[in-house]
Amino acid sequence: MIKKLRKAVLPVAGLGTRFLPATKATAKEMLPVVDKPLIQYAVEEARAAGIEQFCMVTGRGKTALVEHFDVAFELEATLRDRAKSDALAALHGAQSEPGSIVTVRQQVPLGLGHAIWCARAFIGDDPFAILLPDDLVLADKPCLAQLADAYYETGGNVVAVTEVPHEQTNRYGILKVGSDDGRLVEVTGLVEKPDPKDAPSNLSIIGRYILLPKVIEYLALMERGAGNEVQLTDAMARLIGEQPFHGLRYEGRRFDCGDKVGFLEAQIAFALKRPDLADAVHAFLKNYV
Ligand code: UTP
Numbered sequence: 001m002i003k004k005l006r007k008a009v010l011p012v013a014g015l016g017t018r019f020l021p022a023t024k025a026t027a028k029e030m031l032p033v034v035d036k037p038l039i040q041y042a043v044e045e046a047r048a049a050g051i052e053q054f055c056m057v058t059g060r061g062k063t064a065l066v067e068h069f070d071v072a073f074e075l076e077a078t079l080r081d082r083a084k085s086d087a088l089a090a091l092h093g094a095q096s097e098p099g100s101i102v103t104v105r106q107q108v109p110l111g112l113g114h115a116i117w118c119a120r121a122f123i124g125d126d127p128f129a130i131l132l133p134d135d136l137v138l139a140d141k142p143c144l145a146q147l148a149d150a151y152y153e154t155g156g157n158v159v160a161v162t163e164v165p166h167e168q169t170n171r172y173g174i175l176k177v178g179s180d181d182g183r184l185v186e187v188t189g190l191v192e193k194p195d196p197k198d199a200p201s202n203l204s205i206i207g208r209y210i211l212l213p214k215v216i217e218y219l220a221l222m223e224r225g226a227g228n229e230v231q232l233t234d235a236m237a238r239l240i241g242e243q244p245f246h247g248l249r250y251e252g253r254r255f256d257c258g259d260k261v262g263f264l265e266a267q268i269a270f271a272l273k274r275p276d277l278a279d280a281v282h283a284f285l286k287n288y289v
Helices: 036-048 064-065 074-083 087-090 112-117 143-154 166-171 215-217 232-239 260-272 279-286
Strands: 007-011 053-059 101-105 128-131 135-136 155-162 173-180 184-192 203-211 243-250 255-257
Touching: 007 036, 036 135, 036 260, 053 087, 064 166, 064 260, 074 087, 087 232, 101 184, 112 215, 112 232, 128 143, 135 203, 135 260, 143 155, 143 184, 143 203, 143 243, 155 215, 203 232, 260 279
Parallel strands: 007 053, 007 128, 053 101, 155 243
Antiparallel strands: 128 203, 135 255, 155 203, 173 184, 173 203, 184 243
């Protein structure tokens, strides 16, 4: 029986070194694209895929991420007094069901795999999604909902994948591919950040996963991989052959918002999708190209 997907883990304990000094006292995941922080895009995308329970894996200086989803009582009362209904409406997506967000602390950022292992009590025996908030996907159907469809089709582990330039394979988790119907690919191997000359393909994992809980057993081995970090990719690789494992070529465009250029591109792409901003942004862009 395929268990319903209800849980998501949001690892947000990284140091965000590529965005210093902005991330000195603020979490990278609080950086806004247009007017919404990255973390809220991730939570809204997860909700659209049926996720009801969230676990943020946090560290020092990350409290704003949790507070963002609280009721801002004084702010809301003030906005009501001033009849600022648009501003009140803007707060809507930043509110969560009471009790639906829990946090665990990673304490030391030993890598993405270690961050996921920190959520082990939350995960229990259930399938779970992982969303890395710094990967933003602009899509008609939200990326995690596409991935959830693939999970219900296959009943196994599924990761969202995209093609990257061959010379960039050393930045990503890369797939070794078995059968491939153009949408779903069978994963026969996984390598974290391979040198382009050793890369088995140029299909890379982006920050959206749906995994079965068994991966926690392999993460618990705490084996260090690329960059001397506990790599999620290495633990996932051990599942291959034991459980179904697929990559989904999702529909949509991914922006790597952990990278300065990707982040700037996301601002433009998301602003151009906004009816209230598109014309103005379009007009000023002409001054720069
Ligand atoms: P990144 O590789 O983007 O690292 O992590 P980072 O620390 O956030 O940023 P840079 O590279 O120093 O600029 C991918 C995701 O995994 C989380 C991050 O918060 C981010 O969402 N992460 C990474 C953890 O939660 N813990 C870790 O130990 C490492």
